[in-house]
Amino acid sequence: MEPWQILDLLLRGMAVGAQLGLAIALARSAEDRGLRIVILLLFISSISLTLTGVPQILRMMGSAQILLWLIQIGGAGYFWLFAVMLFEDRRLTWISTSPSIALTVIGLFGQYGPRALAPATWGLHNVLGLLLALNALFVIIRSGQNDLVEARRRLRVPFLLLIAVFSVVISAVQIGQGLGINSPWYQFANASLQALLGIGGVAVLLEARSTLFGVSPGGRSATVDARPIDDxxxxxxxxxxxxxxxxxxxxxxxxxxxxxxxxxxxxxxxxxxxxxxxxxxxxxxxxxxxxxxxxxxxxxxxxxxxxxxxxxxxxxxxxxxxxxxxxxxxxxxxxxxxxxxxxxxxxxxxxxxxx
CATH class of the missing domain: 1.10.10.60 (Homeodomain-like)
Structure with missing residues (x-):
């Protein structure tokens, strides 16, 4: 195994470990059941994206690797849903899951539909993913004025940076795969970005998780004394x-x-x-x-x-x-x-x- 391949595996291991730990911590902290489901879907899709770049794992999985790919292609939709549910306190509904479902359906058509339509189909898939990322940015900025959770208000700028990095990673992977780019430097750069993204997510989200999810909409915080203090x-x-x-x-x-x-x-x-x-x-x-x-x-x-x-x-x-x-x-x-x-x-x- 080449040195760069060993480093690639180490970076992907870091990314998977960071994302898995963050997913468990956030899912345990979230009071809303729908948000917990979306958190798990988001990180499973992100981990799947990381693992699809490891040939050894794909060979071990055989035909089951289609499951990794199937979860991965709806990742941009899961990320958008996580952002709007976290920052706008939306509920999980069939309507709110429609972008993720649409991305998955478009991806399936691009993979198994007519070959002549595949480039246009994957182009549509990439554009939709980019639009969802831009809409998530808009939602986070727009909802800032109405946000009453101080920790969440402070989180917006670093979270916006994470969205930008996430969007670049997803777009680069999908566009690169569509163009047939599978050179070693591409996979190594992809692994590096995903490791940075995982570590960045831990740094931004992990410490603030209790204040992010500690108060339910319309309810009281379990850690806040209900009796008024001072004046x-x-x-x-x-x-x-x-x-x-x-x-x-x-x-x-x-x-x-x-x-x-x-x-x-x-x-x-x-x-x-x-x-x-x-x-x-x-x-x-x-x-x-x-x-x-x-x-x-x-x-x-x-x-x-x-x-x-x-x-x-x-x-x-x-x-x-x-x-x-x-x-x-x-x-x-x-x-x-x-x-x-x-x-x-x-x-x-x-x-x-x-x-």
Whole structure:
């Protein structure tokens, strides 16, 4: 075995070890079952990508190596899903898994479909993977303003760098394979990048895992005393007045800065107050909790039956119907129309007793 081959194996071993350790640590720390599943899928696909560059392992696996390849081709979709679930607290649904499924289906068609269409198919696969990486970058940047978890806010810049490196690695591997580049320097460079990526992921994510996953959306942290400390109760009372009595949550486009001004607290202190004392991980969930509660009341009220769902959404501070439908479905599992139909059917008047 050549010296570079030995070094290549060592680098890949480092990458697999780092990714496996990080996957176990993050999966154990995550409270949400869906996020744990996505974490495992992401790292299994990443480890599969690493192992497909080791000829000895592929020979040992024989025809079973198709499993490694099958998991690997959806990797960009798993990475996108991990990013949006972590930074936007989205739930795992069939719709959210559709990018990963699409990548896998396109990859299967590129591998087993007509040979004449293979280059265009793999080109489409690479473009979709790149678009998902760019969208993940956009989501992380966009959601920063609403993030109430301080550790997660600090994590954004290094995580963005990891996404950039990850995207380069995945794109280089897929484009290189499509062009038939399998020279020793290519595999060695690939192994080096994957080792750096694994070590970088450990450095960025491992220490912060408890604060990243320690507070569930809408719940309290197990490590935070639920009793207000210092002057927190004063500010909680002021926050409740602004939100419940003055109903500031009805304002369209309400930001954490607007609320901080109304309460009279610096923005960073308000973020900590809402996160530590009320258990919300992002500002949108904090505001939408009141909006959706009021929406449920209106949609189940026969006196509001003539009102359209859109008019209710706008009255509650939503700028358009789409965000309202998503927020309502995330909270109740039903669309506003389905909820109204169901509650109206269950609240039919009781007939008077005949005399």
């Amino acid at each position: 927190s109760q004063i500010w909680l009372d002021r926050l409740q007045k602004v939100m419940d009595i003055e109903a500031l949550w009805r304002r369209e486009g309400l930001t954490i800065g607007d609320l901080a001004t109304a309460v009279g607290l610096p923005e960073h202190r308000l973020r900590r107050l809402i996160n530590d004392q009320l258990g919300h991980r992002n500002f949108a969930s904090f505001v939408n909790q009141r909006r959706i509660a009021e929406a449920r009341t209106l949609l189940s009220d026969p006196a509001s039956a003539a009102r359209t769902v859109a008019s209710i959404a706008f009255d509650l501070g939503f700028g358009s119907l789409g965000p309202f439908n998503r927020a309502f479905r995330d909270e109740t599992g039903l669309t506003p129309t389905e909820y109204r139909r169901q509650t109206m059917a269950n609240s039919s008047p009781i007939p008077e007793n005949p005399r």
